Amino acid sequence: MDSVSLIILAITSFFIRQLYKLYQNYQDARKTGLPVILAPVDPYSFFWQISGNLSVPIVKKLPECLTLWCRVSDLSWSWAHGDRIHRKLGTSFMLASPGRNLLITSDPEVINTVLQNRKAFIKPDIYEPLNFFGRNVDTVNGEEWSRHRKLTAPCFNERVSGFVWDESTRQAQSMLAHWLSSNKGKLNSVHDDTRVVALHVLSAAGFGISHDFHGGARKPAEGYQMSHIESLMTVLNHLIMIIAFPWNLKFLNLLLPEKIRRIGTAVREFRRYMDDMITNERRAMAKEQGMSKPNLISALIRTSDEAKTSGASSSVRLSDDEIKGNIFIFNLAGHDTTANTLAYAFLLLALHPEYQEWVVEEIYEVLGKEEWPEYEKTHPRLKRIMAVMYETLRLYGPVPTIPRGIAPSNTHPSILLTSPSPSQPASTLVIPQTTNITLNIHASHTNSTLFPSPTTFNPKRWIHSSSASPTPQLSLSTETLLPPSQGFAPWSLGPRICPGMKFAQVEFSAVLSTVLRRVRVTASSKGAAPGVELTGPGLEAAKKELEGVIRDSGFMGVTLSMRRGGDAWVQCFER
Numbered sequence: 046m047d048s049v050s051l052i053i054l055a056i057t058s059f060f061i062r063q064l065y066k067l068y069q070n071y072q073d074a075r076k077t078g079l080p081v082i083l084a085p086v087d088p089y090s091f092f093w094q095i096s097g098n099l100s101v102p103i104v105k106k107l108p109e110c111l112t113l114w115c116r117v118s119d120l121s122w123s124w125a126h127g128d129r130i131h132r133k134l135g136t137s138f139m140l141a142s143p144g145r146n147l148l149i150t151s152d153p154e155v156i157n158t159v160l161q162n163r164k165a166f167i168k169p170d171i172y173e174p175l176n177f178f179g180r181n182v183d184t185v186n187g188e189e190w191s192r193h194r195k196l197t198a199p200c201f202n203e204r205v206s207g208f209v210w211d212e213s214t215r216q217a218q219s220m221l222a223h224w225l226s227s228n229k230g231k232l233n234s235v236h237d238d239t240r241v242v243a244l245h246v247l248s249a250a251g252f253g254i255s256h257d258f259h260g261g262a263r264k265p266a267e268g269y270q271m272s273h274i275e276s277l278m279t280v281l282n283h284l285i286m287i288i289a290f291p292w293n294l295k296f297l298n299l300l301l302p303e304k305i306r307r308i309g310t311a312v313r314e315f316r317r318y319m320d321d322m323i324t325n326e327r328r329a330m331a332k333e334q335g336m337s338k339p340n341l342i343s344a345l346i347r348t349s350d351e352a353k354t355s356g357a358s359s360s361v362r363l364s365d366d367e368i369k370g371n372i373f374i375f376n377l378a379g380h381d382t383t384a385n386t387l388a389y390a391f392l393l394l395a396l397h398p399e400y401q402e403w404v405v406e407e408i409y410e411v412l413g414k415e416e417w418p419e420y421e422k423t424h425p426r427l428k429r430i431m432a433v434m435y436e437t438l439r440l441y442g443p444v445p446t447i448p449r450g451i452a453p454s455n456t457h458p459s460i461l462l463t464s465p466s467p468s469q470p471a472s473t474l475v476i477p478q479t480t481n482i483t484l485n486i487h488a489s490h491t492n493s494t495l496f497p498s499p500t501t502f503n504p505k506r507w508i509h510s511s512s513a514s515p516t517p518q519l520s521l522s523t524e525t526l527l528p529p530s531q532g533f534a535p536w537s538l539g540p541r542i543c544p545g546m547k548f549a550q551v552e553f554s555a556v557l558s559t560v561l562r563r564v565r566v567t568a569s570s571k572g573a574a575p576g577v578e579l580t581g582p583g584l585e586a587a588k589k590e591l592e593g594v595i596r597d598s599g600f601m602g603v604t605l606s607m608r609r610g611g612d613a614w615v616q617c618f619e620r
C-alpha cells in the first residue's frame with residue numbers, strides 16, 4: 046500500500062471511530078431523558094480550546110439549528126445568549142460529542158447540589174493547565190484541596206480586608222485626581238484604570254508591594270524587560286499556548302517571531318516576579334520578626350513556614366512550588382475579576398444616573414465629611430453599593446459558567462431537578478458517569494422566574510426597606526441588603542466558594558465610594574467637547590453608544606470583559 050493510501054486509510058478510520066464514539070455517547074445522553082444536541086467535536090478538547098475562537102466567525106454565519114453545539118460551548122456566546130437557549134431546550138440539556146458528554150444546566154437546584162458536594166462533583170481536567178506555575182487551591186481535588194484551602198484560608202482575614210480598604214481608597218483617590226486633571230474630566234480609560242487600581246491593590250494587600258497609581262506596576266522593575274502587569278496580562282491572555290509550548294528550548298525560541306518570543310519573556314519574568322515576592326517577603330518577615338504588613342503572601346508563607354519549622358510532614362504544608370502556584374492563582378482569580386466588575390459598575394451607573402444618585406445618598410450619609418473613612422465603621426454600612434455590586438455581577442459576572450466533573454467514587458450520580466411547579470414532585474436526573482457538567486450561572490442570573498425583568502439593571506432589587514420613612518436618613522437605617530437569592534452564584538457556592546469574595550467586596554465599595562462622593566459620572570461620546578454636559582438627543586445617542594460598548598463583551602483571557610473598552614467615553618463633573 047502506498048503512503049497516500051495509508052494516510053487516507055488512517056484519516057477514514059479516525060473519522061469512523063469518532064462517529065462511533067459520538068453514536069455511543071448520544072445513546073448514553075438519551076438515557077437521561079433530557080434534550081440532546083450533537084457536537085462534532087469535544088468542546089473541552091485541546092483542539093477545540095485552540096481552534097474554537099478561529100472557527101466562531103465562520104460558524105456564526107451558518108443557521109442556528111446547525112450550530113447550537115458551538116454556541117453553547119463558546120464562553121462568549123453562552124454569555125451573550127443569557128438564558129435564551131435554555132428557554133428553548135429546558136433548564137437542563139445534554140450535549141453529546143465524540144469526546145465526552147456535557148450536561149449544561151441553569152437549574153438552581155442542580156447548581157446548588159453540584160457546588161455543595163465537592164467530593165462527588167470535582168474540578169475537571171480542563172483546570173490542569175492552571176497548574177503551570179505550581180499546583181494550587183483552584184485546580185486540585187479531594188484531600189489535596191483540603192490542605193491547600195486550609196493553608197490559604199488564613200490569607201483572607203479581617204486584617205487583610207482593612208488593608209484592602211485603605212489601599213483601595215488611596216488608589217481610587219489617585220485615579221480620580223488623574224481623571225479630573227486631564228481633558229476636563231472626559232475619559233475613555235475606565236476599564237484600563239480600574240485594572241491598574243485592582244493590580245495595585247492586589248500587589249499591596251496581596252503581596253506587600255505598594256505602587257503609585259501613575260507608573261507603579263506599569264513600569265518594568267530593575268533588571269526586567271516587562272512590567273509586572275504586562276508579564277501577568279501576557280501570561281493570562283496566552284495561557285493555552287504557554288502550556289503547549291516548550292519555552293525551555295532556547296534554540297527554538299531564537300527561531301520564533303518577536304511577538305511569540307515576548308510570551309516566553311513574560312513566562313520567565315512573571316516567574317521571577319513571584320520568586321522576588323517570596324524572597325522579599327521572607328526577608329521582611331525575618332527583619333520585622335513576623336510583624337510584616339498583613340497581606341496574602343505573608344500569611345501564605347508564614348502558615349507554610351510555621352508548619353515546616355514545627356516538623357510537619359509535607360502533607361500538611363505547602364512547598365515553594367505550591368506557594369508559587371497559589372500566588373499565580375490569586376493573581377489570575379483576583380485581578381481582572383474585580384477590575385472588570387468595577388469598570389462595568391462605573392459605566393452602568395453612568396447609564397443610570399437615578400441609581401448613581403441613590404448610591405451617593407448612602408455614601409454621604411455613611412462617609413459624611415471623613416477624608417479617610419475607617420473600614421470597620423464604613424464598609425458594613427454601604428449596603429446600596431453592595432447592591433450595585435450584586436446587580437453588576439448578576440448581569441456581567443466575570444465567571445458566567447462553572448465546569449465540574451463527576452468523581453470516580455460517585456458511581457451512580459443522580460441529582461434532584463427543580464420541580465416545574467409547587468404541585469408537581471421534583472424529578473431525579475441520573476447522569477452517565479463520564480459526563481462533564483457546565484453550570485450556566487449567567488443563564489440562571491437572567492432567568493425571569495428567578496429575577497423579574499432579568500435584563501434590566503436594577504440594584505434596588507437587592508435592598509429591602511422595612512418602613513417607608515419620610516427622611517432619607519431614617520429610610521437608609523431601615524434598609525437591609527437581601528441575602529443572595531436562589532440561582533445567584535457569581536462567587537460560586539458551597540465549600541469551594543471564592544475565598545476572595547470579601548477582598549473583592551471591600552475593594553469595590555472603597556473604590557466606588559471614594560470616586561462617587563467627589564464626582565458625577567455621565568455618558569459622553571468621542572466627539573463631545575470636554576467638560577460639557579450632554580443633554581437631550583446628544584445624551585441619548587451617547588448612552589446608546591455606551592450601552593453598545595458594554596454589551597459588546599466577550600471572553601478576553603479568563604474573564605468577561607469589554608471588547609472595545611476604549612470606546613466607552615464618560616464625563617466626570619465634580620460634585
Ligand code: HEM
Pocket residue numbers: 182183184194251374375378379380382383386438442443444447448534535536537540541542543544545546548549
Ligand atoms: C468580583 C470578584 C470575583 C469573582 C466574581 C470571583 C468568582 C469566583 C468563582 C466563581 C470561583 C469558583 C470557580 C470554580 O469553582 O471553578 C472563584 C474561585 C476562587 N477565587 Fe474568586 N472571584 C473574585 C475575586 C477573587 C479575588 C479578589 C481573589 C483573591 C485575591 C480570588 C481568589 C479565588 C480562588 C483562590 C479561588 C479558588 C477557590 C477554590 O477552588 O477553593 N477571587 N472565584
